[in-house]
Amino acid sequence: ERDGDGRPRLAYIDQRRLPGELAFERTGDWRVVVDAVKSLAVRGAPALGIAGAAAVALWAGNVGAARATSRGCAGEGPCFLEELGPVADEVAAARPTAVNLAWGVRRAVARARRAVASGAPSALVADELFDEVKHMEAEDEAVNRAIGAHGAELLAPGSRILTHCNAGSLGTAFYGTALGIVYAAAAQGKVERVYADETRPVGQGARLTAWELSRANVPCTLICDDMAASLMAAGRVDAVLVGADRIAANGDAANKIGTYGVAVLARHHGIPFYMAAPTSTIDPTLPDGSGIPIEERDPAEVLPQPLPGVEVWNPAFDVTPAALITRIVTERGVFEPGKLVY
Amino acid sequence: ERDGDGRPRLAYIDQRRLPGELAFERTGDWRVVVDAVKSLAVRGAPALGIAGAAAVALWAGNVGAARATSRGCAGEGPCFLEELGPVADEVAAARPTAVNLAWGVRRAVARARRAVASGAPSALVADELFDEVKHMEAEDEAVNRAIGAHGAELLAPGSRILTHCNAGSLGTAFYGTALGIVYAAAAQGKVERVYADETRPVGQGARLTAWELSRANVPCTLICDDMAASLMAAGRVDAVLVGADRIAANGDAANKIGTYGVAVLARHHGIPFYMAAPTSTIDPTLPDGSGIPIEERDPAEVLPQPLPGVEVWNPAFDVTPAALITRIVTERGVFEPGKLVY
Numbered sequence: 001e002r003d004g005d006g007r008p009r010l011a012y013i014d015q016r017r018l019p020g021e022l023a024f025e026r027t028g029d030w031r032v033v034v035d036a037v038k039s040l041a042v043r044g045a046p047a048l049g050i051a052g053a054a055a056v057a058l059w060a061g062n063v064g065a066a067r068a069t070s071r072g073c074a075g076e077g078p079c080f081l082e083e084l085g086p087v088a089d090e091v092a093a094a095r096p097t098a099v100n101l102a103w104g105v106r107r108a109v110a111r112a113r114r115a116v117a118s119g120a121p122s123a124l125v126a127d128e129l130f131d132e133v134k135h136m137e138a139e140d141e142a143v144n145r146a147i148g149a150h151g152a153e154l155l156a157p158g159s160r161i162l163t164h165c166n167a168g169s170l171g172t173a174f175y176g177t178a179l180g181i182v183y184a185a186a187a188q189g190k191v192e193r194v195y196a197d198e199t200r201p202v203g204q205g206a207r208l209t210a211w212e213l214s215r216a217n218v219p220c221t222l223i224c225d226d227m228a229a230s231l232m233a234a235g236r237v238d239a240v241l242v243g244a245d246r247i248a249a250n251g252d253a254a255n256k257i258g259t260y261g262v263a264v265l266a267r268h269h270g271i272p273f274y275m276a277a278p279t280s281t282i283d284p285t286l287p288d289g290s291g292i293p294i295e296e297r298d299p300a301e302v303l304p305q306p307l308p309g310v311e312v313w314n315p316a317f318d319v320t321p322a323a324l325i326t327r328i329v330t331e332r333g334v335f336e337p338g339k340l341v342y
Numbered sequence: 343e344r345d346g347d348g349r350p351r352l353a354y355i356d357q358r359r360l361p362g363e364l365a366f367e368r369t370g371d372w373r374v375v376v377d378a379v380k381s382l383a384v385r386g387a388p389a390l391g392i393a394g395a396a397a398v399a400l401w402a403g404n405v406g407a408a409r410a411t412s413r414g415c416a417g418e419g420p421c422f423l424e425e426l427g428p429v430a431d432e433v434a435a436a437r438p439t440a441v442n443l444a445w446g447v448r449r450a451v452a453r454a455r456r457a458v459a460s461g462a463p464s465a466l467v468a469d470e471l472f473d474e475v476k477h478m479e480a481e482d483e484a485v486n487r488a489i490g491a492h493g494a495e496l497l498a499p500g501s502r503i504l505t506h507c508n509a510g511s512l513g514t515a516f517y518g519t520a521l522g523i524v525y526a527a528a529a530q531g532k533v534e535r536v537y538a539d540e541t542r543p544v545g546q547g548a549r550l551t552a553w554e555l556s557r558a559n560v561p562c563t564l565i566c567d568d569m570a571a572s573l574m575a576a577g578r579v580d581a582v583l584v585g586a587d588r589i590a591a592n593g594d595a596a597n598k599i600g601t602y603g604v605a606v607l608a609r610h611h612g613i614p615f616y617m618a619a620p621t622s623t624i625d626p627t628l629p630d631g632s633g634i635p636i637e638e639r640d641p642a643e644v645l646p647q648p649l650p651g652v653e654v655w656n657p658a659f660d661v662t663p664a665a666l667i668t669r670i671v672t673e674r675g676v677f678e679p680g681k682l683v684y
Binding site for chain 1: 539562
C-alpha cells in the first residue's frame with residue numbers, strides 16, 4: 001500500500017504477537033522488513049517471497065530512486081542498479097533456508113533491470129516494483145487457491161488431518177498452502193478435524209495454526225509435537241499435510257523442524273504424507289536435499305534462561321527425503337515427489 | 343525422616359520449581375503428599391512408589407495410630423486396618439499410569455497387615471511403616487545402581503545417548519534408571535554426550551534432566567522433541583535410553599508421552615532403543631500394553647491461555663510396543679522385552 005504522501009509501505013501482521021494480539025504493522029523502511037523477517041514477525045515461505053520483493057520495492061521507492069536521481073553518476077539507471085545490488089543481497093540473506101525469499105528478491109531485481117533497460121527513470125522503476133509486489137500478492141493467493149483445489153481431491157470425506165507448523169494465511173499472502181488444502185476441503189465438507197502440532201520452539205502451530213483454524217471455524221485440536229505418534233497409533237489421523245520451504249529437484253524437501261519426524265511416523269503408521277507449496281519453492285539448482293542450508297537459530301528460543309553446562313541445538317528446519325513424501329501439491333497439480341513439474 | 347517431636351515426615355524436592363530453585367519441602371501430612379504427586383511436584387515411577395508408601399506411613403504415624411487407639415472399637419488393629427483401606431485407595435489413585443505408585447502403597451499395606459497380624463499395637467505398626475519407607479529408599483538406590491551396572495555394558499565408548507523425560511535421581515530415590523545407566527557408563531568414560539528431549543508439555547527434559555546432568559558434569563545438549571529425528575538422521579545418536587512407568591507381561595511399556603515416537607524414529611534409523619526400570623515397574627496382571635490406563639491431564643499444561651474454538655489433547659503417557667524395544671534393563675539384568683524375569 002501507499003501512505004498519505006504516496007510513498008510505498010508494507011502492511012504486515014506481527015506474527016510474534018499472535019494469538020494474544022492481532023497487530024498490523026506498517027513500515028516504509030526496507031531494513032524494518034529485513035528485521036521482521038529475521039525475528040519471525042513475518043514468516044512462512046510464500047510470505048517471505050513477497051516480503052523479500054517488498055523490501056526491495058520499499059528501498060527503491062523511499063531511498064534508491066531519490067538517491068540515484070541526486071547522485072552525479074553517468075547514468076541514473078546504472079547508478080540505481082549498482083546501489084540495488086547490495087540491498088538485494090542483504091534482503092535475500094536475511095534467512096537462509098526458504099528459497100522463496102531469494103526468489104522474491106530476484107524477481108524484483110529482474111523487474112528493475114528490465115525497467116532500467118527500457119530507459120525508465122528510477123522513480124518509475126520504483127513504481128514498477130510497487131506494482132510487482134501487489135501482483136505477487138494477488139498471484140500468491142491465486143496459487144494457494146489452486147493448491148487447495150488440487151489437494152482437496154486427495155482427501156476423503158471425514159478426513160482427520162495432522163499438520164505441523166503454519167502453512168496457512170499467515171505464512172502466505174492469503175489462504176495458505178497446506179491450510180489452503182484444508183480450507184478447500186472443509187468447504188467441500190471433507191474435514192472432520194485438524195490436529196495441529198504446537199511446533200516447538202517457536203510455536204507456530206500453537207500460536208498461529210490453531211488461531212487461524214479457529215477463526216475459520218475448522219474444528220481444531222492442539223497437541224504437543226511428541227503426541228503425534230500416539231495420535232497416529234490410535235488411528236486418529238487420515239493424512240498429514242504440511243508446507244515446504246525449499247524443494248530440491250529430486251523431491252527432497254526442507255520444512256519446519258519436526259516435519260521429517262512426522263514423515264517417518266506417518267510412514268510407520270501407513271498414513272499418507274502430503275506437502276503443499278508453490279512452484280517458487282522448488283530449487284532446481286539443488287539435485288537433492290543434502291545441499292539445502294539449514295538455519296540454526298538462537299538457543300534462547302529453546303531455553304530462555306541459560307543453564308550452566310547445558311548446550312542447546314536449535315535447527316529451524318529439517319529435510320524430508322522424497323521417499324517419505326506421498327505427494328507434493330503445487331498450483332500445477334499433484335505430483336510424485338520425483339516427478340515434479342516446474 | 344522425623345521431625346523434632348519424633349513424628350514422621352517426608353522430605354522431597356518440589357520438582358516444579360527446578361531448575362530455577364532447588365526447594366526441599368517437608369510434610370507430615372499424607373494429603374500433601376497426594377497433592378504433590380498429582381501436581382508433579384514429585385514424579386518419576388520409582389519416586390512415586392516411595393511417595394505412595396510414604397503417604398501411607400505418614401497417615402499411620404500422624405493420624406491412624408492415634409485414631410485407632412482412641413476409638414472404642416473391638417480391636418485396635420482391625421480398626422487401624424479398616425481406616426487404612428480408603429486412605430491407601432486414595433493414595434494409589436492419585437495418578438493412574440505408573441504402576442509403582444500402587445505397588446508402593448500395596449507394599450506398605452502388606453507390611454501393616456503383617457504387623458497387625460503379629461499383634462503389634464498401632465503405634466508400632468506406624469513405626470514399622472516408617473522403617474519400610476526408609477528401606478524402600480535404600481533399596482531403590484541399590485536397584486538403580488544395579489540397573490546402571492547392567493545397562494552400562496550395552497554402551498560402547500564414545501556413546502552419544504538420546505533420552506526423553508527424566509529417569510534420573512529426581513525421578514527415583516537417587517541415581518536414576520535410564521540416567522543411572524548414563525552415570526555408570528560415564529564413570530567408565532563411555533559417554534560422549536547426552537541429548538535431552540525437552541519433553542513437552544511439562545518439560546521434564548529441559549527442567550530436570552538437563553539440570554541433573556549438568557550438575558553431574560555429563561556433557562548435555564538440550565533439544566526440542568521435534569528435533570530428535572534430525573539428530574538421528576545426522577548420525578549423532580548411538581543409543582536411546584528411557585525409563586518406564588508400567589511394563590506389561592509381554593514387554594509393551596508405558597512411559598512419558600513422546601517415548602513411543604522416539605522408539606519409532608530409533609527403529610527407522612537403526613538405533614538401539616533401551617528401557618530401564620526396576621522390576622516393580624512390571625505389571626504381570628496385564629498381558630499387553632493395551633490395558634495400561636493412560637492419564638490425560640489439564641489442557642492448561644499445553645495451552646496456558648485457552649483459545650476459543652481450540653481443543654487440546656494432553657495424554658501424559660504413551661505405550662511403546664515390545665517389538666520396538668531393543669532391550670529392557672532391570673536390576674536383574676538385561677532382557678529381551680518378551681523374556682522379562684520378574
